[in-house]
Amino acid sequence: xxxxxxxxxxxxxxxxxxxxxxxxxxxxxxxxxxxxxxxxxxxxxxxxxxxxxxxxxxxxxxxxxxxxxxxxxxxxxxxxxxxxxxxxxxxxxxxxxxxxxxxxxxxxxxxxxxxxxxxxxxxxxxxxxxxxxxxx
Amino acid sequence: xxxxxxxxxxxxxxxxxxxxxxxxxxxxxxxxxxxxxxxxxxxxxxxxxxxxxxxxxxxxxxxxxxxxxxxxxxxxxxxxxxxxxxxxxxxxxxxxxxxxxxxxxxxxxxxxxxxxxxxxxxxxxxxxxxxxxxxxxxxxxxxxxxxxxxxxxxxxxxxxxxxxxxxxxxxxxxxxxxxxxxxxxxxxxxxxxxxxxxxxxxxxxxxxxxxxxxxxxxxxxxxxxxxxxxxxxxxxxxxxxxxxxxxxxxxxxxxxxxxxxxxxxxxxxxxxxxxxxxxxxxxxxxxxxxxxxxxxxxxxxxxxxxxxxxxxxxxxxxxxxxxxxxxxxxxxxxxxxxxxxxxxxxxxxxxxxxxxxxxxxxxxxxxxxxxxxxxxxxxxxxxxxxxxxxxxxxxxxxxxxxxxxxxxxxxxxxxxxxxxxxxxxxxxxxxxxxxxxxxxxxx
Numbered sequence: 001x002x003x004x005x006x007x008x009x010x011x012x013x014x015x016x017x018x019x020x021x022x023x024x025x026x027x028x029x030x031x032x033x034x035x036x037x038x039x040x041x042x043x044x045x046x047x048x049x050x051x052x053x054x055x056x057x058x059x060x061x062x063x064x065x066x067x068x069x070x071x072x073x074x075x076x077x078x079x080x081x082x083x084x085x086x087x088x089x090x091x092x093x094x095x096x097x098x099x100x101x102x103x104x105x106x107x108x109x110x111x112x113x114x115x116x117x118x119x120x121x122x123x124x125x126x127x128x129x130x131x132x133x134x135x136x
Numbered sequence: 137x138x139x140x141x142x143x144x145x146x147x148x149x150x151x152x153x154x155x156x157x158x159x160x161x162x163x164x165x166x167x168x169x170x171x172x173x174x175x176x177x178x179x180x181x182x183x184x185x186x187x188x189x190x191x192x193x194x195x196x197x198x199x200x201x202x203x204x205x206x207x208x209x210x211x212x213x214x215x216x217x218x219x220x221x222x223x224x225x226x227x228x229x230x231x232x233x234x235x236x237x238x239x240x241x242x243x244x245x246x247x248x249x250x251x252x253x254x255x256x257x258x259x260x261x262x263x264x265x266x267x268x269x270x271x272x273x274x275x276x277x278x279x280x281x282x283x284x285x286x287x288x289x290x291x292x293x294x295x296x297x298x299x300x301x302x303x304x305x306x307x308x309x310x311x312x313x314x315x316x317x318x319x320x321x322x323x324x325x326x327x328x329x330x331x332x333x334x335x336x337x338x339x340x341x342x343x344x345x346x347x348x349x350x351x352x353x354x355x356x357x358x359x360x361x362x363x364x365x366x367x368x369x370x371x372x373x374x375x376x377x378x379x380x381x382x383x384x385x386x387x388x389x390x391x392x393x394x395x396x397x398x399x400x401x402x403x404x405x406x407x408x409x410x411x412x413x414x415x416x417x418x419x420x421x422x423x424x425x426x427x428x429x430x431x432x433x434x435x436x437x438x439x440x441x442x443x444x445x446x447x448x449x450x451x452x453x454x455x456x457x458x459x460x461x462x463x464x465x466x467x468x469x470x471x472x473x474x475x476x477x478x479x480x481x482x483x484x485x486x487x488x489x490x491x492x493x494x495x496x497x498x499x500x501x502x503x504x505x506x507x508x509x510x511x512x513x514x515x516x517x518x519x520x521x522x523x524x525x526x527x528x529x530x531x532x533x534x535x536x537x538x539x540x541x542x543x544x545x546x547x548x549x550x551x552x553x554x555x556x557x558x559x560x561x562x563x564x565x566x567x568x569x570x571x572x573x574x575x576x577x578x579x
Contacts, residue, residue, distance in 0.1 A: 003329070004313065004314060004321075005314055005315035006321050007315050009318045011318070012322055013318065037443065038322040038324065038443065039319075039322060066339070067338045067339050067342065067394045067397075069331065069332060069335065069394050069395075071392075071394070072330040073306040074328060074329075075307070075311060075312045076314070077330040082395075085335065087443065099443065108395065129321075
């Protein structure tokens with residue numbers, strides 16, 4: 001599945017740059033010691049921008065939940081229907097979620113709770129995107 | 137006249153505020169609806185603006201009020217069902233010029249200002265208060281109720297309109313692009329991952345089923361009941377255009393959209409306008425219809441930790457919403473004759489009514505509740521309006537029905553298993569919505 005290309009903006013550029021280098025990084029408030037995703041201009045807890053940094057993560061997580069998309073609004077993905085769309089939680093903080101199409105996992109045969117690890121896939125414009133695969 | 141969005145202070149969003157200071161002092165009296173259509177036909181006579189005027193005039197006539205006595209107007213300026221005017225597409229100026237236009241040619245076609253309404257309803261000569269309750273009718277009702285309570289307006293029209301254009305839902309704009317901004321790609325909601333609108337709700341429902349041992353097919357009685365009630369709603373889309381009862385078999389065999397959400401779990405986008413006339417309890421006594429008193433309004437503004445709300449986050453928020461609703465109205469769950477909480481998407485109605493503790497239910501009970509008698513004839517009616525599932529996407533059928541039930545004007549939908557004295561309606565989302573308590577008496 002080739003996803004839409006991504007044009008990094010000021011807020012998210014560190015995330016996308018790290019992905020291009022094969023690393024998963026996430027915004028972290030060093031004062032609260034708290035990760036957040038999606039990224040934002042301020043910490044969602046202390047509301048300050050002063051202590052936000054980008055933190056490298058292990059790239060390990062769990063499948064929290066999933067659905068199967070049969071009627072996708074995004075043109076580029078329509079030829080791949082139906083497909084899995086899962087929510088992954090990070091081992092470093094199960095409160096933090098990321099999406100995944102779970103490459104390699106058959107449609108609707110998704111092991112909720114299974115361990116996954118990050119991989120990186122090329123989008124339509126070459127920007128790398130974090131994806132997740134079940135750990136065999 | 138410049139119209140502003142309602143300030144946050146007009147919404148009651150926290151617990152501990154006590155009984156609403158204007159409890160029983162504001163009443164709904166008049167109701168008006170335009171006809172429904174699936175999409176705009178491109179004519180000047182059938183624009184969303186035209187529908188708006190139709191509904192407003194119906195509400196005024198229904199209340200038996202002289203238009204010159206109306207001094208307030210609250211509406212939602214955003215009218216899209218998910219359809220947006222395509223960038224670069226020519227705007228039909230013959231349609232624009234058929235009406236008294238504003239500076240924005242799409243005003244009255246794909247958006248709606250208070251200024252456009254006032255320019256095109258010359259009979260409204262005395263409107264001094266206008267405000268936007270942006271989001272849906274549930275927002276506008278809260279804002280109008282608070283405004284009447286505070287004395288900013290004494291006779292106020294409340295309006296919600298929807299336009300719908302050609303094309304598939306949410307498939308234009310960013311969904312059709314080859315590239316998206318980096319922030320959009322990481323944001324919740326519809327991102328480059330291809331989630332349909334109902335995806336988030338579908339996942340919460342899936343988590344709910346795993347936790348409580350329930351299944352999607354247990355929704356069938358609720359869906360059939362909603363369509364049945366909708367077919368008894370002559371103002372609604374299915375009653376007007378496709379009077380077909382939805383069977384359990386129809387529902388269970390429907391194609392998936394975002395499994396476990398299927399076609400019928402998604403409400404059908406339509407064009408329609410709805411309007412109410414609110415006034416003070418004192419003035420309402422002299423109007424044509426029986427007043428329906430507002431005991432409270434409450435709002436939820438839940439925030440999820442990450443990309444999608446979890447079941448725990450949803451249940452925490454809806455339980456808090458239930459407590460706010462009862463606290464401000466000075467009632468308990470046992471006082472509710474009926475509920476008309478939002479349902480578009482069908483798979484989150486259970487979160488709303490479990491949060492209300494409707495008929496004593498706890499988290500995880502609703503789907504079993506649906507297997508019993510939830511009809512308008514029984515003692516435990518669920519969504520007597522039929523909601524969006526029963527009548528199309530308006531997000532106001534539940535409010536209209538609540539008012540009509542208490543006024544004794546619900547026609548074939550009239551509740552017979554309970555006496556409709558106090559009802560609650562509102563939405564849209566379990567994590568964020570606005571809710572109103574309606575009553576036959578002011579106290």
